[in-house]
Amino acid sequence: MDSLDSLVFLSARRLVSRRPLPAVPARLFPVLFRAAFLDGRPLVLRDLVARWPFPELDFQRILGRREPLRDGPSKLCVQSVLLAVVEQLRRALEGPGRHSSRCRLRMLDVTGLRDDDVGRAPAGMSVWSGTVALAKACLELSKLQRELQRAGFGNAAPPSIDVRADLFVSAASFGVVWDALRVGNSTLLRLRCRELQAEELSPAGIVNLLESLEPSGLRRVELRFNNLGLQGLSAVLPRLARFPELRSLRLPYSNVDVRREAAPGIRCLAMELGKLQGLRELNLGSSRLSGSLGDVLCELQAPLESLELTFCSLLPSDLSFLCRSPHAPALKRLDLSGHDFSRGLLRPLRQLLEEALPSLLHLDLMECHLGDSQLESLLASLRRCSRLRSLGLFGNSVSRAGLGTLVRETAALPELSLVVYPIPTDCYGQGMDPSQASEEHLDRECLGALGTELERLLESSGRAGAVWTCDPYGHAGLDFFSL
Known part of the structure; x- marks a missing residue:
């Protein structure tokens, strides 16, 4: 932040310290939003959203990637923005002719609010509760819209707002999130998923979530602690081919053990992975892949750039396969934690590092x-x-x-x-x-x-x-x- 930016930001902080806000040029809204968010002023945030002059409000673009979210913005700040959006749509639904709105918002981007990195999530809000809050807001507006239509009002629906988010779904929150996704384009507040993380769900539940998502925009799917096994994966993976922008697939703790699986099952897994043409990151952590890594990765259409194989009981032949594969010179990240390199794995590891020199x-x-x-x-x-x-x-x-x-x-x-x-x-x-x-x-x-x-x-x-x-x-x- 240069001296001019610092002066503007300091002035914005003084301005958001009191209400109501005076009329300001549109170009100042982002810096006012940032100041109000960092200083924990939810009422000012609601005022700003009600008058937002741009079609998009992107949290991370305005707040920055890391530093701003580390220093104390509360759960209330995030909720206040969402409530302001819901209130705009509610007013427009109840009386399009009676409630004029200066809000031009059509896309709210709340991606990047994570709590699995150091200092990323707002204090008091987990990514899990944030997903539930979004889902409930979508369902609330959908219910209101149906009630007004049944009563003969709200036939001229206002423009909808898309909410781009990273969705975190557990067994406890599955029902409400799935309901929100199923209303889809029929509601005024529409969920658009960038990354999906699902934990402790059945294969059928994961399939239902995937089939409810819009095909465009999904870049990562992470399925952990779901105990899927090869049979569960064979039900889930075919649903991923409909997402053309999928780059990252993380399957830690999926309970795949090649000792218990027949060769046709491994070939089926490899074929489904091969259909994901954009895949660049793969995590198979804690699956037992001894001697079968080549069989699992043989159908991939392009080299992987990130490969995590922690505690996978790999054999020297698995590392030798990687050395000869097109993945080795493309790898930017490699995680082989949990293997015993005091014995026969050390030499193939050195060979693998030699092949990965250009990119690692x-x-x-x-x-x-x-x-x-x-x-x-x-x-x-x-x-x-x-x-x-x-x-x-x-x-x-x-x-x-x-x-x-x-x-x-x-x-x-x-x-x-x-x-x-x-x-x-x-x-x-x-x-x-x-x-x-x-x-x-x-x-x-x-x-x-x-x-x-x-x-x-x-x-x-x-x-x-x-x-x-x-x-x-x-x-x-x-x-x-x-x-």
Whole structure:
């Protein structure tokens, strides 16, 4: 924000500190909205929406991608915007000739309000409750519209408003969200889904949701904790081909185990994935894919750019397949956490990293049984990943000396800005296996000295601005769509 922007924003903050707002030029509405949102002024937000002079109101474009949502906007601010939209449509329904409106809004974009990243969601509002609030607003207006039509009023319906949102649906909220989607284009407040996350639903429930969504605009589907298995996936995946803009499919904890599945089932899974021509990100975390990764990915039409295979019990043949595949040189993100690289997987991992050198930005190898010798063996390949931005190594058995080697050897990587390192074995009780240890076994004095030592090493290596942390949850990784 330059000095002129700062002056305008400070003036906007003073203006929204009192009501009613004076008449202002249309070009000032976005900065007034931002000031009112950040300062927690829901009544001013309602006034602004009632007079919104543009066809679109995009939260993230006005508020910014991260910083604005970190500092205290409340659930009330989000709700006030939604209530203002509902009120505009209600007034227009009840008396198009009696209630003139200066609101020109036709698209409300509330995507990006997430609480699975650090500091993204407004205080007091989860993404789950936000989805329910949107669904209830759609149903309320639909009910009012039907009642007025039955009474002979509201035949000249006002222009509708589309709400573009990321929908988060659980077993508890499925009913109300599905009802809101089913009213579709017949209501004045219409849900348009950009990303769908569904948890703890049956295959039939997921199918119902997918069939109720508009085909255009959906870029991600994430199905987690649904215990689908291959049979459930065979019912769900065919419904995804109708979404031409789908780029990301995340299926963690889907309970796929190739040991229990016949070859025709695996071929069916591969064929359905192959129909998703725009797919670039795939997460199959916690599925048991031992020896079958090639069979699962063989029908994909284009190289993947993000692949997450955490705790998938992969074999050397699976990594060898990736090395030979067109995916390797296209990968920007690779997550192989939860595999034992202390044995036969280390060599194919090094080969895979060599193939991914041109593109790899993010690499996660957490809880992979890496000791000092294995890490040192990997460093020859890691040093050549010149575009690497983040590296996750938490949960491995590395010593303080091994960690120091890691700092020195990666100093030449110009873009490496985040490393989640393992707590060294030296910082636990004598002879204690870190995988068996708890926080009570941790030597806090040793850990504090380690932090000081790392700061010195990073500074001497010219990397003082890089973040090195042993907290695997304190720094959210970049989303695929931000790569």
